[in-house]
Amino acid sequence: MNNIISPRELHTALQQPQQSIILLDCRFTLGKPEAGSDAYQNEHLPDAHYLDLEKDLSSVATSHGGRHPLPDVQKLAQKLGSLGINADSRVVVYDEQNGMMASRAWWLLRYIGIEYVQILNGGFTNWKQSGYETTKSVPAASPQTFVPFVQQDWGLAGVEYVKENLHNPNVVLVDSREKKRYLGLEEPIDFVAGHIPGAIHSFWQDVLTSEGLWKTDKEWKEMFFAIDSHAEIIVYCGSGVSACPNVLALKSAGFPNVKLYAGSWSDWISYRDNPIEKNR
Incomplete structure (x- = not known):
């Protein structure tokens, strides 16, 4: 599986009824923690859910562990499950920061056992410039039970x-x-x-x-x-x-x-x- 998917490939896949793809919007601006969420509320890919770098993809910083410690695995799994994601899901992540935030999500999802994860090439900007639809509508989710399985060899x-x-x-x-x-x-x-x-x-x-x-x-x-x-x-x-x-x-x-x-x-x-x- 290619780790990168183009807007055209994603748009085509989303039109296939047999395809079930969950989109995750990971836009985030360092130093402006609400900017990504605000951008999502204003406009995002249809049916995309939002993941926040600091609230979802990190845990609270302490004296050690760095500025963005990895999140608790169970807490992340519960969040993903609430968005309808389980270990067998096909997930596409995107951002507007040259793939930096999306790559963090890609790594974490692979680490906890989701094998089919791709990053949208060029992110939100490339999707929009390619002429594809965006929306303000926040999708409903079909919650799943996601039991994480940490990939030690990852x-x-x-x-x-x-x-x-x-x-x-x-x-x-x-x-x-x-x-x-x-x-x-x-x-x-x-x-x-x-x-x-x-x-x-x-x-x-x-x-x-x-x-x-x-x-x-x-x-x-x-x-x-x-x-x-x-x-x-x-x-x-x-x-x-x-x-x-x-x-x-x-x-x-x-x-x-x-x-x-x-x-x-x-x-x-x-x-x-x-x-x-x-x-x-």
Whole structure:
């Protein structure tokens, strides 16, 4: 299954009576927590339900765990079940942030056992520019009982695991933030600048074309050609959200062992004795 679906492909699939697709609108603007919900209330894809990054796709931040800790699995499953989703559902997620929020949803749904999850290429903007219908109507749901089954091999890394593997030549750390943040030249969000020692840099938006569409599997393979295909790859960002597009690209490119460090940089620096590196 392709992880990405075009507006045309989605529109065609939605016209098929035998197809049952649940759409999830994941639009969210960091620093403006109500903007995504407001955008959804104003206009969204027909029959789409809304998932909020901070209320649904994250848990409350504490002293450790980063700015967007993963949500409680049971709570997320209950939310998804209330929207009519179970483990056998076909789900398409979208946002308006170049796939960043949608990728977080994609990763989480796959992690808790939903296999058929795709991201709408180009998100809400591409759908609308393609001339397809939008609506203000909030759909009714047919609640399902969703029993989550965490996919341990899907790949999740915690802070201790990262520390244990800092000098492991078979483990590659990938920092997904902007280059200036990686280098420690500036840090507009967190209280410490720099990166985890030994991490290489690959800005998450580089998995997209200049038009904001997802690149192909072949292009991703070329992007990550320098990484050993047998290596274990741990991807992080600031808070475990913008790392997810890189996780998707690496997995789609055929790398078999890719993990998300969900707490990411904001978790790493919450432990004052953790080493940091700068390349000023």
